[in-house]
Amino acid sequence: MIRIVLPAHLRTLARVDGEVTIEVEGPVTQRSVLDALEASYPMLQGTLRDHVTLKRRPFVRFFACEEDLSHDSPDAPLPDAVASGKEPFLVVGAIAGG
Amino acid sequence: MSSVRVLVGTRKGAFVLTSDGKRDKWDVSGPHFAGWELYHLKGSPADPNRIYASQSSGWFGQQIQRSNDGGKTWEPVGNKFVYDGVPGTHQWYDGTPHPWEFKRVWHLEPSLKDPDTVYAGVEDAALFRSTDGGQTWQELSGLRGHGTGPHWQPGAGGLCLHTIILDPSESQRIFIAISAAGAFRTDDGGKTWKPINRGLRSVYIPDPTAEVGHCVHHIAMNPSRPKVLFMQKHWEVMRSDDAGNSWRDVSGNLPGDQVVHPDKDGSTRKFDLKGFGFVIDVHAHEPETIYVVPIKSDSHHFPPEGKLRVYRSRTGGNEWEPLSKGLPQSNCYVNVLRDAMAVDSLDKCGVYFGTTGGQVYASADAGDSWSPIVRDLPAVLSVEAQTLP
Numbered sequence A: 001m002i003r004i005v006l007p008a009h010l011r012t013l014a015r016v017d018g019e020v021t022i023e024v025e026g027p028v029t030q031r032s033v034l035d036a037l038e039a040s041y042p043m044l045q046g047t048l049r050d051h052v053t054l055k056r057r058p059f060v061r062f063f064a065c066e067e068d069l070s071h072d073s074p075d076a077p078l079p080d081a082v083a084s085g086k087e088p089f090l091v092v093g094a095i096a097g098g
Numbered sequence B: 001m002s003s004v005r006v007l008v009g010t011r012k013g014a015f016v017l018t019s020d021g022k023r024d025k026w027d028v029s030g031p032h033f034a035g036w037e038l039y040h041l042k043g044s045p046a047d048p049n050r051i052y053a054s055q056s057s058g059w060f061g062q063q064i065q066r067s068n069d070g071g072k073t074w075e076p077v078g079n080k081f082v083y084d085g086v087p088g089t090h091q092w093y094d095g096t097p098h099p100w101e102f103k104r105v106w107h108l109e110p111s112l113k114d115p116d117t118v119y120a121g122v123e124d125a126a127l128f129r130s131t132d133g134g135q136t137w138q139e140l141s142g143l144r145g146h147g148t149g150p151h152w153q154p155g156a157g158g159l160c161l162h163t164i165i166l167d168p169s170e171s172q173r174i175f176i177a178i179s180a181a182g183a184f185r186t187d188d189g190g191k192t193w194k195p196i197n198r199g200l201r202s203v204y205i206p207d208p209t210a211e212v213g214h215c216v217h218h219i220a221m222n223p224s225r226p227k228v229l230f231m232q233k234h235w236e237v238m239r240s241d242d243a244g245n246s247w248r249d250v251s252g253n254l255p256g257d258q259v260v261h262p263d264k265d266g267s268t269r270k271f272d273l274k275g276f277g278f279v280i281d282v283h284a285h286e287p288e289t290i291y292v293v294p295i296k297s298d299s300h301h302f303p304p305e306g307k308l309r310v311y312r313s314r315t316g317g318n319e320w321e322p323l324s325k326g327l328p329q330s331n332c333y334v335n336v337l338r339d340a341m342a343v344d345s346l347d348k349c350g351v352y353f354g355t356t357g358g359q360v361y362a363s364a365d366a367g368d369s370w371s372p373i374v375r376d377l378p379a380v381l382s383v384e385a386q387t388l389p
Helices: A008-014 A030-040
Strands: A002-005 A020-022 A060-064 A089-093 B003-010 B013-020 B027-032 B037-043 B051-057 B061-067 B089-091 B097-099 B104-110 B118-123 B126-130 B160-166 B174-179 B182-186 B216-221 B229-233 B237-240 B256-262 B268-274 B277-282 B290-294 B310-313 B321-323 B341-343 B351-354 B360-363 B371-374 B380-388
Touching (some): A002 A030, A020 A030, B003 B351, B003 B360, B013 B037, B013 B371, B061 B104, B126 B160, B160 B216, B174 B216, B182 B216, B229 B277, B277 B341, B290 B341
Parallel strands (some): A002 A089, B037 B104, B341 B380
Antiparallel strands (some): A002 A020, A060 A089, B003 B013, B003 B037, B003 B380, B013 B027, B037 B051, B089 B097, B118 B126, B216 B229, B229 B237, B256 B268, B277 B290, B290 B310, B310 B321, B341 B351, B351 B360, B360 B371
16 A cells, blocks of 8 residues: 655645555556556646656655655655555645745 | 626636626635636536636646536546647747647637537647547647747747637637737638738837737627627737728727837837737627726736726727726726636626736626725636626
8 A cells, every 4th residue: 555645735636635545556666656646536647747748747746755756767666665655655846936 | 687607717716706687796705726826717608507617736737627516516627738749849939949838728718509618728829629528628730730830929928829719600710819929710610720910010029010929918709790809919909890800900099108119220119009908808788899908018017007997998999988986096006917807798788807916896887887896816817707597
């Protein structure tokens, strides 16, 4: 079970409270986690990644285990603590705009 | 008794304002989608309880929301706007080629007959259509592909397709406008397009009478006379009596300003220009009665003399009267953006507009007097009015 924490606006959009939990088949990577998240919550398609290129949107960041994973390869394995459900995968709207 | 529903899009959410036909007491619902930018909401003429809303965010991109109960509840529908084929380039501000990139939906125009068909005008400028209630979107790429697309250049607000007008008498005819490319028309349902900018004169572009490149801010039509169009250009109010084939300046006695522009030889020239503004609309029952809100100039973007005045022409342009009863006449420095005025079809015609200061003003007597429905919303981006049975 993977735990995901979404920013407030996306929790509202997805109509969820608190953490989201999903199941991922195979390797636990940013790509597999986001694919599973979007499959469960289709309204999140396009909010985290571009529809076509699947690149992370510029003001969206990914954190886990106190590390910024935003610039990691989307196919790099996520930390074991995320894969085991001990730690959540954090989706963060970048602080910007002053 | 008839009633009115006013749909207001703001920088921080949507609001739904409702009243009975007297239009003197209003219920305010919202904010819907709090914290998101709502560039536009519009109801289906075929089913007024079907409303589409453009919800966007610099962080999380574009959403399209749909309501089937008049704005009480909403559901997100499709948000995948992908340009047809290889998108190519348009001109950037400095004249260099710049790839077409989707940013947001500026305007949603539901079909006149089918609640599940809706058009979306987007930035970077393109026209999309959905025929399944907003679930999926297809570009009408004949617009970008008709030939002048690579020469389009963004206005200060971006390269946005902000106006979509469906002709009620010719089902295959659509008018659209783009800042800062100009106006375009299709007569075959969106397959082929042509620029309709003859008669526009923009002294601030290299070729003032170019086929494209004009900063058209908004266009309005009275459905009873679909060949007559009124345009609020960057400067000047224009009129066409032949479905956009030609335009003439009807700014008349609107307020103006002296503008200095550099000439090709390095010298400067002064122009006395009139009628800068963003919104324009037409009375629901009097097709020669039109409304604009003049703004001091393109470098100020606030009302002349700090007085908020709607100008009305009952002669289809040229002769304008300021309407100020109930509007602030001192220290008012708001703007009224291009999609932020609407009319209802009650008798007398109601007129509504929203400001960047968060006020939504209503007139239940065709503009003779005004009162605020709400005063302190976030900056208003769009206003649409629905007349309900």
